[in-house]
Amino acid sequence: MTELPDPADRGALDIDPIVLRKVVEYAADQVPGTLRQERRVAGIDVGESGARARVLPGNGDPTAVDVRLEVTLRYPADIRSVVAEVRRAVDAELVRITGHKVRSFAVTVAGLRGAPARPAPARLQ
Numbered sequence: 378m379t380e381l382p383d384p385a386d387r388g389a390l391d392i393d394p395i396v397l398r399k400v401v402e403y404a405a406d407q408v409p410g411t412l413r414q415e416r417r418v419a420g421i422d423v424g425e426s427g428a429r430a431r432v433l434p435g436n437g438d439p440t441a442v443d444v445r446l447e448v449t450l451r452y453p454a455d456i457r458s459v460v461a462e463v464r465r466a467v468d469a470e471l472v473r474i475t476g477h478k479v480r481s482f483a484v485t486v487a488g489l490r491g492a493p494a495r496p497a498p499a500r501l502q
Contacts, residue, residue: 404470
């Protein structure tokens with residue numbers, strides 16, 4: 378029986394930027410302090426959306442990517458520490474799942490939202 382070539386010599390693995398975007402968005406949404414937003418079209422609730430990302434492959438190194446991320450955070454929050462944790466989580470998850478590393482990372486905090494208001498207690502009549 379012939380020996381197989383080394384796995385790295387057998388072919389290539391390409392991961393589409395859409396997959397990288399999904400990994401980035403999921404990792405950002407898992408960080409405490411980030412929030413999902415309600416989506417409405419013409420005043421009608423159409424669900425929720427979390428972090429929104431754009432991932433572009435870097436020039437030269439095919440495993441380096443540029444990330445632009447837009448998030449909504451809970452108010453009040455230490456914005457700097459939450460964003461720092463988002464950066465760490467995204468970087469770690471990209472490396473763990475895809476082997477890609479973040480070359481540049483831009484975060485836009487698109488909104489701050491407080492906890493949902495509690496409904497008024499029911500009153501007996």
